[in-house]
Amino acid sequence: MADKVFVTGAGIISALGIGQEATLQALLNGESGIGKITHIQTEHEEFPVGEVALSNAEMSRMLNVGYPIDGLRTVLMGIIAAKEAIKSAGLTEKELRKAAFISGTTVGGMDKTERHFKTVFNSNVETDDSLELKYNDCGYSTELIADNIGKFNLVTTTSTACSSAANAIILGANLIKAGVIDIAVVGGSEALTKFHLNGFNTLMILDKENCRPFDKERMGINLGEGAAYIVLESETSAKARGASILGELRGYANTCDAFHQTATSENGEGAYLAMRKAMDMAHLSPQDIDYINAHGTGTPNNDETELAAMQRIWDYELPKFSSTKAFTGHTTSASGSIEAVICLLALQHGFLPKNLGWHNPMKEDAIPVIEDVDSSNVKNIINNSFGFGGNDSTLIFSEFIKENG
Amino acid sequence: MENLILQLKNQIIEVLNLEDMTAEDIDAEAPLFGDGLGLDSIDALELIVLLEREYGIKLSNPAEGKQIFKSIASIADYVSKNRKK
Amino acid sequence: MANRCFINSLAQVSCQKPLSDEWFDSPCLYSEDYVRAQDPDTKGLIVPSEARRMSKILKRTVSTAITALNNSEIKNPDAIITGTGMGCMENSEKFLIDLSRFGENCLKPTLFMQSTHNTISSLIAIILKCHGYNNTYSHKGISFESSLLDAWIQMKSGMIRNALIGAHDEVTPFMDLVLERTHPEYSLVSEASVSVVLTNSMSSNNICEVVEIKLFHRPDIKELAHLLDKNTDNVLLLGVNGNTLNDKPYENFLKALSYKPHTLQYKNIFGENFSASALGFYVGAKILEKQMIPPFLSWNNENGYTGNLEYITILNQSDDTTWSMIRLKRV
Numbered sequence: 001m002a003d004k005v006f007v008t009g010a011g012i013i014s015a016l017g018i019g020q021e022a023t024l025q026a027l028l029n030g031e032s033g034i035g036k037i038t039h040i041q042t043e044h045e046e047f048p049v050g051e052v053a054l055s056n057a058e059m060s061r062m063l064n065v066g067y068p069i070d071g072l073r074t075v076l077m078g079i080i081a082a083k084e085a086i087k088s089a090g091l092t093e094k095e096l097r098k099a100a101f102i103s104g105t106t107v108g109g110m111d112k113t114e115r116h117f118k119t120v121f122n123s124n125v126e127t128d129d130s131l132e133l134k135y136n137d138c139g140y141s142t143e144l145i146a147d148n149i150g151k152f153n154l155v156t157t158t159s160t161a162c163s164s165a166a167n168a169i170i171l172g173a174n175l176i177k178a179g180v181i182d183i184a185v186v187g188g189s190e191a192l193t194k195f196h197l198n199g200f201n202t203l204m205i206l207d208k209e210n211c212r213p214f215d216k217e218r219m220g221i222n223l224g225e226g227a228a229y230i231v232l233e234s235e236t237s238a239k240a241r242g243a244s245i246l247g248e249l250r251g252y253a254n255t256c257d258a259f260h261q262t263a264t265s266e267n268g269e270g271a272y273l274a275m276r277k278a279m280d281m282a283h284l285s286p287q288d289i290d291y292i293n294a295h296g297t298g299t300p301n302n303d304e305t306e307l308a309a310m311q312r313i314w315d316y317e318l319p320k321f322s323s324t325k326a327f328t329g330h331t332t333s334a335s336g337s338i339e340a341v342i343c344l345l346a347l348q349h350g351f352l353p354k355n356l357g358w359h360n361p362m363k364e365d366a367i368p369v370i371e372d373v374d375s376s377n378v379k380n381i382i383n384n385s386f387g388f389g390g391n392d393s394t395l396i397f398s399e400f401i402k403e404n405g
Numbered sequence: 406m407e408n409l410i411l412q413l414k415n416q417i418i419e420v421l422n423l424e425d426m427t428a429e430d431i432d433a434e435a436p437l438f439g440d441g442l443g444l445d446s447i448d449a450l451e452l453i454v455l456l457e458r459e460y461g462i463k464l465s466n467p468a469e470g471k472q473i474f475k476s477i478a479s480i481a482d483y484v485s486k487n488r489k490k
Numbered sequence: 491m492a493n494r495c496f497i498n499s500l501a502q503v504s505c506q507k508p509l510s511d512e513w514f515d516s517p518c519l520y521s522e523d524y525v526r527a528q529d530p531d532t533k534g535l536i537v538p539s540e541a542r543r544m545s546k547i548l549k550r551t552v553s554t555a556i557t558a559l560n561n562s563e564i565k566n567p568d569a570i571i572t573g574t575g576m577g578c579m580e581n582s583e584k585f586l587i588d589l590s591r592f593g594e595n596c597l598k599p600t601l602f603m604q605s606t607h608n609t610i611s612s613l614i615a616i617i618l619k620c621h622g623y624n625n626t627y628s629h630k631g632i633s634f635e636s637s638l639l640d641a642w643i644q645m646k647s648g649m650i651r652n653a654l655i656g657a658h659d660e661v662t663p664f665m666d667l668v669l670e671r672t673h674p675e676y677s678l679v680s681e682a683s684v685s686v687v688l689t690n691s692m693s694s695n696n697i698c699e700v701v702e703i704k705l706f707h708r709p710d711i712k713e714l715a716h717l718l719d720k721n722t723d724n725v726l727l728l729g730v731n732g733n734t735l736n737d738k739p740y741e742n743f744l745k746a747l748s749y750k751p752h753t754l755q756y757k758n759i760f761g762e763n764f765s766a767s768a769l770g771f772y773v774g775a776k777i778l779e780k781q782m783i784p785p786f787l788s789w790n791n792e793n794g795y796t797g798n799l800e801y802i803t804i805l806n807q808s809d810d811t812t813w814s815m816i817r818l819k820r821v
Contacts, residue, residue: 002647043594101707106606108628118590125667134672137576137764138607139630143811146707155707155812156636159577159607159628167625171640178643195585198594199602203450204467256570256624258615261603263446273621388603389612391624422542443539450599458596 002177003234004250006400008243009089009185011081012341014226014328015050019084024345027353032327034210034222039073040111042194047206049192050224050329052077068135069144072109073191073225078145081227085185086149089231089243096150100181102172103145103157103229104164104188106333109136111193145189153181159333161387162295163254164188165228166336166395170252172232182237187337189227196332197223203262211298211330212357213323214307214368218298224329228337230344246344250380250398251282257390263301268309270392271295275313275382278394282380289319289396290378291352293339294368295386296323297330298357302386307366319382322369326356336385336393343381343397350375410481417477420455421448433477441476449474456480461489495645496689496696496821497775498564498652501557503527503550503683504760504769509557514776514784517759520678524666525761527681540617543600545580547660548613550683555614555654562687563695568650569623570614571640573633573657575764577607579665610658623650631729631808633657634684634768635705635816642703645690656685657765675735680761684768698778701801702817709813711739715746722817723803724751727774729767730789731757739810752797755789767806771816774802778820 012019015033016026026033037049039056054062059080060070069075086096116132123129135144142157154175158167165188172184200206200223207220230246238245255277257270264270279286295306303323310318324342331338342353352375355368383395414428421444435441438449449470456462462484464470473483505520506513508530518528530553532541541549551572559565585601603609608626615624623644627636634657641653660681661669669679688700706714718726726744730737744753754777760769777783781799788794804816 106608114586114589117586120668121587121590121664125664125671130668130671133668137630138628139575139633142629152707154705155629156627156632156705157629159626160611160624161606161608174640174643174649178647180643194589194594198589198597199585199605202454202597202599202602204453254623254625255621256612256615258619258621260616261447261609261612270621387608388606389608390615391608391612424542425538447600447603454596454598
């Protein structure tokens with residue numbers, strides 16, 4: 001029988017701050033990181049976003065890195081978060097050499113591409129600026145992060161829009177269960193870009209106010225940026241290393257809504273299947289789930305269909321649920337791992353993150369977590385990440401119970 | 406109005422990439438969404454962009470499009486009353 | 491892991507004749523540095539009302555996916571996993587051009603919607619109404635191998651019985667100009683769209699078996715060479731392309747081997763792009779199926795190959811940083 005998969009380290013950077021501790025404090029204090037856009041030159045200043053406070057120059061100085069990384073925001077944030085994850089897991093160079101690094105991103109170095117594109121295009125690629133486009137694809141972004149955090153056995157990149165990081169976590173777990181590796185550093189990173197800010201705007205799903213997931217009056221998304229990685233480890237390896245265990249990745253599933261490139265099916269079929277299959281893998285029944293960290297983007301479509309999927313499983317007895325996107329913004333490709341770290345903080349510190357911005361229920365019984373609740377008995381958490389194209393993934397994190405004797 | 410209807414037909418064919426169609430193939434009164442041409446929500450967004458780019462009409466809520474985009478005739482009617490270009 | 495992994499069918503679009511194996515006997519030969527793929531006739535493969543919205547890469551993807559499925563015993567796969575190094579370039583480029591020319595207003599939603607890398611995998615799922623596992627990998631020249639590895643470990647462990655995998659990359663004229671400057675190690679640049687149906691079932695229609703797939707990151711070349719055995723790896727299909735910058739790592743690898751294998755190439759007729767290794771996989775499978783090596787695929791051998799064609803080992807490297815090894819076996 002395959003080994004259990006434990007989480008033995010975590011790292012995060014987002015609009016809530018750098019590191020697990022800053023993130024925890026912001027969550028406990030109910031302090032959203034959403035505000036005005038500052039790092040990108042855009043006409044669309046009307047859209048609130050969840051930016052990482054540091055500029056590229058500040059992150060580069062912090063990491064002591066130079067060209068080309070100093071111009072690649074996805075890479076800079078990724079290095080910061082991955083370093084924290086590896087440090088918190090206490091992994092040595094030797095252990096990393098046998099590990100996998102899997103990162104999810106869709107944007108990669110598009111922030112850099114869009115700064116140089118006009119010059120390169122207008123010059124018909126005769127300008128030396130064209131060399132600035134070399135390291136900007138998804139794979140290079142991941143490799144630049146990897147090269148700055150360790151030497152790995154296997155490195156690759158998932159790219160499924162808003163479920164990218166969740167799918168990186170799933171691949172890591174599958175590789176561990178298959179015995180290919182014992183340790184995987186997995187997650188994702190995504191920087192805000194003019195490209196996708198405008199892209200989402202063309203779909204008319206951005207909110208000009210702070211977003212209100214699961215609220216009757218919700219109008220759309222606040223985009224965000226950030227990076228987060230967790231260290232997955234086989235039970236055997238974690239015990240042999242005496243690693244401290246943050247939780248267990250008890251179940252997971254990846255399904256496809258197969259309905260439309262940007263809209264979700266009315267009954268949330270993909271979401272329903274993802275949650276059901278993850279629970280099946282975890283050998284948990286719906287009653288065992290204590291909290292759902294919903295995808296909850298704040299769009300009329302997502303929240304309606306995600307709630308419909310939840311009600312297909314739990315009917316009127318929904319577990320406690322909330323979306324944390326009103327804290328961090330929708331961090332797109334990184335959201336699966338950023339929210340995984342939030343779930344792990346919740347498990348370890350006995351609290352449930354609030355659903356900020358909420359005032360009125362969509363349906364009578366659909367009231368998310370809006371105040372402090374008794375979380376002493378929270379053992380199993382569902383973390384949903386649903387991407388464009390119906391790429392739906394669910395992760396289940398469970399409390400690690402130390403065996404006696 | 407006839408000219409506007411023809412112009413709209415050609416613009417819509419171009420913007421929505423209705424490759425095998427010509428203006429003659431489209432009935433101005435026929436429904437565009439669901440039945441008829443079978444356009445979907447993304448096409449509706451493209452039509453919103455078309456209205457702004459060609460006629461200076463800005464729709465801030467995609468839901469407004471439902472009534473306006475019923476048929477070419479209803480679009481022409483709306484454009485003639487609201488155009489800024 | 492007791493389950494096996496067979497290739498049940500494959501389909502390709504490239505600079506060779508699309509959805510065909512004509513290249514095996516009479517390949518198109520090119521003297522240019524950049525050649526676009528030959529696009530297939532999509533009648534009967536794609537509904538016109540859906541085709542209107544599809545860029546070239548999406549039409550090619552659907553063509554190869556539907557063709558591979560039609561030629562296989564699987565109609566609705568348990569998983570759809572694709573690789574793409576650069577994603578939907580045409581749409582991304584158009585969006586960037588519009589941003590540069592017209593600013594941040596009146597931009598087209600379709601271009602953005604179909605610019606994300608996972609558009610490819612999800613489009614196939616939407617057409618097939620397939621709710622199974624769906625993933626996309628974008629990791630430079632090993633995007634295909636990443637997809638294959640994912641499918642392989644799931645099949646081997648019994649999580650899925652079959653999968654539709656593939657890799658797809660398009661190279662626009664603008665992108666080719668950029669590649670000339672950023673990737674001096676390239677030779678002939680072209681495009682690729684390859685779909686493969688994998689199954690764990692034995693069948694007389696199976697083309698060959700995938701017995702091993704491994705990815706490596708900055709490997710020690712001697713350790714890598716040690717993984718190969720002259721009994722199972724006597725025919726090597728390499729990602730060489732005639733350019734020293736690209737070929738040197740392969741030459742160094744061969745020097746580290748303890749034996750002299752028969753070496754083959756495929757990029758001389760299929761060209762280079764981030765999904766080219768999927769075409770290498772295609773070529774390897776066809777060689778085993780037909781039990782013949784086309785002479786124009788020979789690379790640096792003194793004589794023709796006279797041994798048995800039991801295995802083909804496909805080696806690919808991207809930037810001498812990531813390497814992949816795939817071992818195929820005759821059925």
